[in-house]
Amino acid sequence: MEKSKFFSDGDLVLLIPLNTEKIKDRHVIQLHSGEKFHTKNGMILHDDIIGKTLGSIISTHIGFNYIALDPTLKDIIKHYPKFRYKTQIIYPRDWGLIMAFAGIKNGDLIVEIGTGSGAFTAFLSSIIGPEGKIFSYEVDPDRARIAEENLRNTCSTRNYIIKIKNAEDGIDERDVDIVFIDVPEPWRVLRNAWQALRFGGQVVVYIPTFNQLQKTLKVMLLYGFIDVSVKEGFIRDFQIKPYAVRPKIKGYYFSAFIVFGRKGTFIPIKQIKEALKKFE
Ligand SMILES: C[S@@+](CC[C@H](N)C(=O)[O-])C[C@H]1O[C@@H](n2cnc3c(N)ncnc32)[C@H](O)[C@@H]1O
Incomplete structure (x- = not known):
């Protein structure tokens, strides 16, 4: 199946802040139309990502920029809060x-x-x-x-x-x-x-x-x-x-x-x- 070049409702998205290289400030979220995501650099509307090309720049309501990418498995394991750790894992x-x-x-x-x-x-x-x-x-x-x-x-x-x-x-x-x-x-x-x-x-x-x-x-x-x-x-x-x-x-x-x-x-x-x- 060909991978979409655009974000859709339900997709996982990796958000990388452009103002810092700190890995811990990255996020993985699932897109739900109508919802908001709060970062320490302001709020992002999911609808501002849905329909955009992978790799787009997304701005928070106070003007900070994030780049939106499709996450790899390593991003999901590290940054997606729904991936829960109960044990030591293999990295x-x-x-x-x-x-x-x-x-x-x-x-x-x-x-x-x-x-x-x-x-x-x-x-x-x-x-x-x-x-x-x-x-x-x-x-x-x-x-x-x-x-x-x-x-x-x-x-x-x-x-x-x-x-x-x-x-x-x-x-x-x-x-x-x-x-x-x-x-x-x-x-x-x-x-x-x-x-x-x-x-x-x-x-x-x-x-x-x-x-x-x-x-x-x-x-x-x-x-x-x-x-x-x-x-x-x-x-x-x-x-x-x-x-x-x-x-x-x-x-x-x-x-x-x-x-x-x-x-x-x-x-x-x-x-x-x-x-x-x-x-x-
Ligand atoms: C270190 S964790 C495995 C982590 C896993 N490789 C990961 O990447 O998420 C070890 C797990 O083995 C389970 N375990 C220990 N002995 C076992 C056995 N004899 N049979 C089945 N599971 C066992 C423990 O309950 C524990 O959840």
């Missing part, structure tokens, strides 16, 4: 790395363990398209409900199902392409992940500490996952000032270790024993 800095190294693509069948707030589910949903499917497991019903609302407000394709279930008690799906795990004790669900995967399928585990990493690696090797690797992504933002273009001094520098592994057709016991020696 955009790691999305692309996971997608590239796990080979996530259109049409994939994915099991996600730990829906949380649904941020990563929303990203996966945008990648796999209408032919793909995500079965996302969340043990906490309250979190599952909030994630469901977040996804309804964010995803254009209903290619996901949230299951309120502890993945330690089993994963119902079989022959899946990817199992993605973001829970505090990933080693407890690795066996079920193995059973759910197709041969050649990928497991990806998102891990914030060394302590969890060591335990996870040991259990992955024990179950016979092959081609195991650990990666960490680095992103450095730059300040762009006419007199000083250089990396920004402030920022955050660590999110998580990302572990990848694949399911082979046999478990090479000798090799597993050799690999496990690293942990003795």
Whole structure:
């Protein structure tokens, strides 16, 4: 479907103030004809945006200018108040790395363990398209409900199902392409992940500490996952000032270790024993 070049009633819009570069002063709102949006720089009429070209300059009632754009998923997650956080989420800095190294693509069948707030589910949903499917497991019903609302407000394709279930008690799906795990004790669900995967399928585990990493690696090797690797992504933002273009001094520098592994057709016991020696 061709994307409209104009804003319509019901669209999400990203408003970027032209008087500051502060990211926190950006907003994502949904357009409703007849409504007003109040910023610290004055009020904007939704009807002043509806019908305008993407990228238009919109003025508040006291003359401050905002540029109106179609938001990307990262804008929605950061600036749209209807996207609610109940948990730590996976941030955009790691999305692309996971997608590239796990080979996530259109049409994939994915099991996600730990829906949380649904941020990563929303990203996966945008990648796999209408032919793909995500079965996302969340043990906490309250979190599952909030994630469901977040996804309804964010995803254009209903290619996901949230299951309120502890993945330690089993994963119902079989022959899946990817199992993605973001829970505090990933080693407890690795066996079920193995059973759910197709041969050649990928497991990806998102891990914030060394302590969890060591335990996870040991259990992955024990179950016979092959081609195991650990990666960490680095992103450095730059300040762009006419007199000083250089990396920004402030920022955050660590999110998580990302572990990848694949399911082979046999478990090479000798090799597993050799690999496990690293942990003795
Ligand atoms: C860090 S959050 C996941 C955040 C998510 N990746 C995101 O980007 O929004 C971890 C979630 O896993 C859930 N969880 C923990 N253990 C689980 C298990 N064994 N089965 C299913 N969900 C589990 C927790 O309730 C929590 O909501």
